[in-house]
């Protein structure tokens with residue numbers, strides 16, 4: 021009897037809204053072509069979803085991030101930007117690392133920077149011919165972005181991007197708690 025949220029059964033638990041899916045669970049169990057990591061600018065790991073992805077994905081991901089840091093991203097990844105690496109041992113082939121804005125009252129370009137996280141992650145998915153990509157709630161944990169506003173930006177930006185692009189074919193919003201799930205459900209319905 022497969023346990024819940026194994027790489028293949030998550031789809032039966034996800035709610036479908038056309039090319040957008042909504043799922044409540046652990047993003048490290050999702051077998052989309054890529055999963056997005058809510059990273060920090062060091063790209064060298066952290067807590068939250070960053071910690072979960074590195075723990076489940078293994079050292080290959082960190083090694084790939086270190087190579088990025090040794091090269092073009094010597095000073096780290098700027099807020100709103102995104103890079104792609106191997107998914108290591110994850111069910112997902114790739115990880116797209118993006119750095120969300122730390123919430124600072126909303127008058128320091130946070131909305132624009134958060135929107136850039138989604139746009140730049142999706143741009144990488146298109147450039148790499150990925151069919152599917154899964155997003156956590158970027159910035160809505162440690163970075164303190166109010167969940168309702170962050171969810172509205174996430175859904176708006178993904179919808180706008182998919183209207184202009186055939187790839188990725190599918191985008192999955194992965195929420196970790198019921199409150200977030202309901203916020204996405206309200207935005208998507």
Ligand code: APR
Nearest residue numbers: 046047058060066067068069070072159160161162163196
């Ligand atoms: N799967 C899906 N979602 C998760 C998981 C998981 N395994 N773990 C946490 N989340 C959710 C959180 O509940 C939150 O809604 O991901 C969202 C983002 O939370 P954080 O991981 O704290 O990310 P963020 O708020 O963007 O802060 C980034 O935290 O972990 C550090 O290194 C990271 O410094 C960076 C900062």
